[in-house]
Amino acid sequence: MSVGATAVFLPDRPTPDAVLDVMRKHQPTLFAGVPTLFAAMLAHPLIGPKAGSDRLRLCISAGEALPADIGHRWHALVGVDILDGIGSTEMLHIFISNRPGDIRYGTSGKPVPGYEARVVDEHDRPVPHGEEGELVVRGPSAAEGYWNQRAKTRATFRGEWTYTGDTYIREEDGTFRFRGRSDEMLKVSGVWVSPFEVEEALISHPTVLEAAVIGRQDGDGLTKPKAFVVLRDGGAGTEDLVRALQSHVKDRVGVWKYPRWIEFTDTLPKTATGKIQRFRLRET
Numbered sequence: 001m002s003v004g005a006t007a008v009f010l011p012d013r014p015t016p017d018a019v020l021d022v023m024r025k026h027q028p029t030l031f032a033g034v035p036t037l038f039a040a041m042l043a044h045p046l047i048g049p050k051a052g053s054d055r056l057r058l059c060i061s062a063g064e065a066l067p068a069d070i071g072h073r074w075h076a077l078v079g080v081d082i083l084d085g086i087g088s089t090e091m092l093h094i095f096i097s098n099r100p101g102d103i104r105y106g107t108s109g110k111p112v113p114g115y116e117a118r119v120v121d122e123h124d125r126p127v128p129h130g131e132e133g134e135l136v137v138r139g140p141s142a143a144e145g146y147w148n149q150r151a152k153t154r155a156t157f158r159g160e161w162t163y164t165g166d167t168y169i170r171e172e173d174g175t176f177r178f179r180g181r182s183d184e185m186l187k188v189s190g191v192w193v194s195p196f197e198v199e200e201a202l203i204s205h206p207t208v209l210e211a212a213v214i215g216r217q218d219g220d221g222l223t224k225p226k227a228f229v230v231l232r233d234g235g236a237g238t239e240d241l242v243r244a245l246q247s248h249v250k251d252r253v254g255v256w257k258y259p260r261w262i263e264f265t266d267t268l269p270k271t272a273t274g275k276i277q278r279f280r281l282r283e284t
Helices: 016-026 035-042 068-078 150-156 195-203 239-253 278-283
Strands: 030-033 058-061 082-087 094-097 116-120 132-138 161-170 176-181 186-188 191-193 208-217 223-231 261-264
Touching: 016 035, 030 035, 035 058, 035 068, 035 208, 058 068, 068 082, 068 195, 116 161, 150 161, 176 195, 186 223, 191 195, 195 208, 195 223, 195 239, 208 278, 239 261
Parallel strands: 030 058, 058 082, 223 261
Antiparallel strands: 082 094, 116 132, 132 161, 161 176, 186 191, 208 223
C-alpha cells in the first residue's frame, strides 16, 4: 500500500476455480493464501506455470505453517516461491518470515528487521538450538493488552516480550521451525509430539490432499495421535491405505508418532479464510 499498489479482493469462497479466474483476469504480481488453498490449487487440473498470472513473481502464505512438501511442489509446478512466516494480531503483522533469496521450506524463516524472537522454557530461560520451547517476540508494534481481559493480558504481555503460545525450535542458522500450538502438543509414550509434524508427513504422501491431527485417548486412557485425512481423488479410503499412511509417517518422522487412527473425510472444518479448525475435530 505504501508504494501505491492495488489489492484485488475475492469476496466469495476461495475455491481453486474462483482464485484462478481472478489470477487470469487481474494478473497480480503477488498472491497471498493459506496452506490449504495452495494444496487445493496444486490438485486442480488447470494449475501450471505462474498459476494464470504471467506477472506473478512471489506468493505469501500465512494463517498456518506451510508444509514443506506444498512449498516444494508449488515451486516446481508454478515456478514461483512461497514466502511463509508467522504473525499475530497481538504483533499487528508478520514478525518472522522467509524472504526472497533466503527460503527454507518447512520453517517460518528469520525475524523481520526491527523484531527479536527467542524460544524459552517454562521458566523463561532460552533453550538450546534444536530444542522445543515457547516462541516469544518483541518489537515496536506489540499491543498494550486485551480489552477487559486482565489475566490474559498479564500472561501474554510480559515486559517487552509477547508470549505467542506457539511451540518452536530455533535452528543453528537462526531460522525458526514451527512445532505446533503449545496447547495442542501431544504427550505420546512420554515424548512430546507435534501434530503439525504428523500432518506434514501425511501431506507428503501422494494420495493425501489435506490432513489434521488431534489427540485421542486409547482404551487405557493414554493419548495417541488421530488423523483426519482428505484424499486427493476424493475417495473413501481403505484399510490398506490406512496401513500405508501409517508406515509412511513412521518412516518420515518416527515410529511413536504415527496416527493410531485415520479417519477419511470429504472436508475439514475451516474458518472463512481456510484455516483448519482443529478444535471442532476435538469436539467430535
